[in-house]
Amino acid sequence: MFGISTILTLASATFAFASPVLVDRRSFQVQNGVNYTVFEHAATGATLSFVTNSGVCETTPGVNQYSGYLSVGENMPSTAPLAMWLNGGPGCSSMIGLFQENGPCTFNNVSGSTPVLNPHSWNNFANMLYVDQPIGTGFSFGTDDATSTVTAAPFVWKLLQAFYAHFPTYENRNFGLFTESYGGHYGPEFASYFESQNAGIDQGKVSGMKIPLVALGINNGWFDPILQYKAYIDYSLTNPYRPLINSSQAATYLKAYDRRCLPELNTCSSSGTDAACKNADNTCFNKIEGPIQIGSDFDVYDLRAPSQDPFPPETYVSYLRDPAIQSKIGAQRVYKECPNAPFKKFVSTGDDARSFLSTLSTVIQSGIQVLIWAGDADWICNTAGVQAVISRLQFAQSADFNSKSLTAYTASGVQYGVFKTAGNLSFLNVFNAGHEVPAYQPALSLQAFIQTLSQQPLSST
Incomplete structure (x- = not known):
């Protein structure tokens, strides 16, 4: 190189x-x-x-x-x-x-x-x-x-x-x-x-x-989301590391997907309105994504680890918030890794x-x-x-x-x-x-x- x-x-x-x-x-x-x-x-x-x-x-x-x-x-x-x-x-x-x-x-x-x-x-x-x-x-x-x-x-x-x-x-x-x-x-x-x-x-x-x-x-x-919300159920049951749900729970989630999540996502797709897409996102999170997370102790970014997995380390955040480092790189604001404001703007339109x-x-x-x-x-x-x-x-x-x-x-x-x-x-x-x-x-x-x-x-x- x-x-x-x-x-x-x-x-x-x-x-x-x-x-x-x-x-x-x-x-x-x-x-x-x-x-x-x-x-x-x-x-x-x-x-x-x-x-x-x-x-x-x-x-x-x-x-x-x-x-x-x-x-x-x-x-x-x-x-x-x-x-x-x-x-x-x-x-x-x-x-x-x-x-x-x-x-x-x-x-x-x-x-x-x-x-x-x-x-x-x-x-x-x-x-x-x-x-x-x-x-x-x-x-x-x-x-x-x-x-x-x-x-x-x-x-x-x-x-x-x-x-x-x-x-x-x-x-x-x-x-x-x-x-x-x-x-x-x-x-x-x-x-x-x-x-x-x-x-x-x-x-x-x-x-x-x-x-x-x-x-x-x-x-x-x-x-x-139509494909990937369903995949939460499939992957949680059959991933190569550890099952996060059992087959009975998977059947329950699949029923919720078919009856509640999928119809809302189809409405989002067909209508394209912000309201329909925001409603679909909320429904699918509340029926599928959120409950699976709550039901088991795992890090959503690496299911092999418990929640709040320390890898990769967050050391860099403190480093970038050091006033001396901010001054050197010319930063004019305190560093925020994933602030809520821009996220909420996207949520408001159902973009997810x-x-x-x-x-x-x-x-x-x-x-x-x-x-x-x-x-x-x-x-x-x-x-x-x-x-x-x-x-x-x-x-x-x-x-x-x-x-x-x-x-x-x-x-x-x-x-x-x-x-x-x-x-x-x-x-x-x-x-x-x-x-x-x-x-x-x-x-x-x-x-x-x-x-x-x-x-x-x-x-x-």
Whole structure:
């Protein structure tokens, strides 16, 4: 691997959309003793501000780091791709991914309050953007109209437009979108929106720069509630680690699913109204998801552990709330990992109960490389539900894909899971991994990331 600069985006979605300007503007400002570079993007009105080489997290010699309200790296290899990482929630910070999963530094398996370099960081291969969105998440602040996955997509697109405008050298880099959990909503919709904007630019209907999207990766995603609420029952009974319910309880839950949950979800799907979808989400939680959690002591992100599982450690939260660290990285708000405000906005529209299965099929049909993967110990977005989703995807090779059996997936000769691939879609079931797959199996995750962003189907090494 080769070392390249890290793009550390500590709350990119926080920028306010300023009054229109005629030309792009660059300036330098000092706030609370911190030096910021400020870029105002004329086309979108976005303002980007960042701090140079804070010395926090990435300390590899020769690797540059920029942080703030859009963090970017310069002097990177001309061929290195660009990738964005989004955590889910909705409303959970992507600092989770940076510090607990695939970023340049980590507290995993470390005692003490200072992170160490992550040898399996994804910035070994690509320039990484970690984005806190929607506004109110992580370090971000301000106001916006993002109350659903669909309304959030334009904000992320505008962020990338400002990024490309300020750093045009990245315009033609291959771009990958990687996400998890609620990323089963974000990933398909954001990718679809990027592609529709690209088409609009080609047709002269949209003003902007095309995003050269070549890959989409989603682990333990929440894609389709009709399939995945039922999977809570199936997985709780038949998962490979320990049953959480017995067969009698499963029958009771299945009856509740058929009589209460499924009809409400169908109404949400057919009507599309916020009220119907919010009602469906509440009904399914109260009849299926909530009671199973209450009935057994387990962590929803790793059922092998009791509730409040300590892995991956939350040490990074205290680290980011240290006033000295906040000052170094240019943060203007106290860090909040998964605040309620942005979550409640999405709840108000019933966004959780809406399916993005069709949108995902359309994205696969567009030809970009797609990886859907799942840790087999995760309950909240479990592999049974994810596999139910992929069996319903529609694309040119879907019949071939569904007819294939899962086979061993190895990295450097070590088996980490099972997989199958057809056309531009790969599925990977990861053994001994909870919700945050890169935290549990970092070597496998880096390999899967590299193969996907390189526009290759998964293959064992």
